[in-house]
Amino acid sequence: MSESTDRDARHKARMQRKKALIDEKIAQAQDEYGLLLVHSGNGKGKSSSAFGMVARALGHGIKVGVVQFIKGAASTGEETFFRRFPEEVSYHVMGEGFTWETQDRQRDIAKAQQAWAVAQRLLSDESVGLVVLDELNIALKHGYLELDAVLADIEARPLLQHVVVTGRGALPGMIEAADTVTDMSLVKHAFKSGVKAQKGIEF
Amino acid sequence: MSESTDRDARHKARMQRKKALIDEKIAQAQDEYGLLLVHSGNGKGKSSSAFGMVARALGHGIKVGVVQFIKGAASTGEETFFRRFPEEVSYHVMGEGFTWETQDRQRDIAKAQQAWAVAQRLLSDESVGLVVLDELNIALKHGYLELDAVLADIEARPLLQHVVVTGRGALPGMIEAADTVTDMSLVKHAFKSGVKAQKGIEF
Numbered sequence: 001m002s003e004s005t006d007r008d009a010r011h012k013a014r015m016q017r018k019k020a021l022i023d024e025k026i027a028q029a030q031d032e033y034g035l036l037l038v039h040s041g042n043g044k045g046k047s048s049s050a051f052g053m054v055a056r057a058l059g060h061g062i063k064v065g066v067v068q069f070i071k072g073a074a075s076t077g078e079e080t081f082f083r084r085f086p087e088e089v090s091y092h093v094m095g096e097g098f099t100w101e102t103q104d105r106q107r108d109i110a111k112a113q114q115a116w117a118v119a120q121r122l123l124s125d126e127s128v129g130l131v132v133l134d135e136l137n138i139a140l141k142h143g144y145l146e147l148d149a150v151l152a153d154i155e156a157r158p159l160l161q162h163v164v165v166t167g168r169g170a171l172p173g174m175i176e177a178a179d180t181v182t183d184m185s186l187v188k189h190a191f192k193s194g195v196k197a198q199k200g201i202e203f
Numbered sequence: 204m205s206e207s208t209d210r211d212a213r214h215k216a217r218m219q220r221k222k223a224l225i226d227e228k229i230a231q232a233q234d235e236y237g238l239l240l241v242h243s244g245n246g247k248g249k250s251s252s253a254f255g256m257v258a259r260a261l262g263h264g265i266k267v268g269v270v271q272f273i274k275g276a277a278s279t280g281e282e283t284f285f286r287r288f289p290e291e292v293s294y295h296v297m298g299e300g301f302t303w304e305t306q307d308r309q310r311d312i313a314k315a316q317q318a319w320a321v322a323q324r325l326l327s328d329e330s331v332g333l334v335v336l337d338e339l340n341i342a343l344k345h346g347y348l349e350l351d352a353v354l355a356d357i358e359a360r361p362l363l364q365h366v367v368v369t370g371r372g373a374l375p376g377m378i379e380a381a382d383t384v385t386d387m388s389l390v391k392h393a394f395k396s397g398v399k400a401q402k403g404i405e406f
Contacts, residue, residue: 008308039248043385048255049248052281055258056251059280077262078255105211181391182246187384
């Protein structure tokens, strides 16, 4: 047997075992209900990944609601793009920029509470299949919103509605409540090595 | 001074220091050029995050090219959605499904090479501002494509073109070549605890 044929044969055997395992896992997973996903960590991709899920949901004809809790001073590319579909995406930018830009804690609290009122409306709307609560973790970490009240509203949402919460520093209670938690960690970042933040990539 | 006023004052001072640091960093970051971003790790969000960047780019009027190297047997929500914009997104699904579905190494190699030919075309097109090479890391890890040749083509792209490479198991040479590397790691996954893979979330 040649080395290449041998490698192909071993590959095939390994892939057959893998397929069997995965098929079994899929068969076991029976329940279908709305998930709470949390994207945290100090790396890139927490919000981008939520917006990729928005695109995915729209591809399946699922209506989407977005509330941005902190970013908002700058109009981002995502916002410009998804506002093209007002029938499909209910898009709300509530924050006034990052907290180190505003430097006013009481105003940040008021803004976060206004944003939560919008989130509550989306979280009680059965026609919305995916709700993105972008940078909610930041608002919770700074104490602008009460975790228990937030989790109670999320818990009470329609059965099939998915929720994605983003932002670094997810509180332990948020991680506890989540179905899926992904930690986006920074391995290497061009920005740190002196490259300008760039349109289409960073914002 | 009340406890609340005191907390607000400390918050303001901390945020002022943070703002100064961040402003300085932005001023230092001078160069503007196309970045190579790598999304790896065993968590969710590698592809979603790339597709969120597609939305962001489109919001800025930047043209996008997408090549999916492995997924492709199933039509995903992202594909359905972004195919709505044929003038703005050049979308190519080249793989025949995951390797444990096909179980044919020679066919996987041929498919990966066809996909790379499409990628090469996008990587030499100055009108394309963002190229997503989805699951390229998988094709490289299995040896379906040669890393050196792939990196040479990426290196030779137009100066302002951004490239995002996704897939678990990024090779060390890919990480070395990247400007930004994010590791998406799994903290908790509903699928593992017996929840069915769900439309709009998993695919």
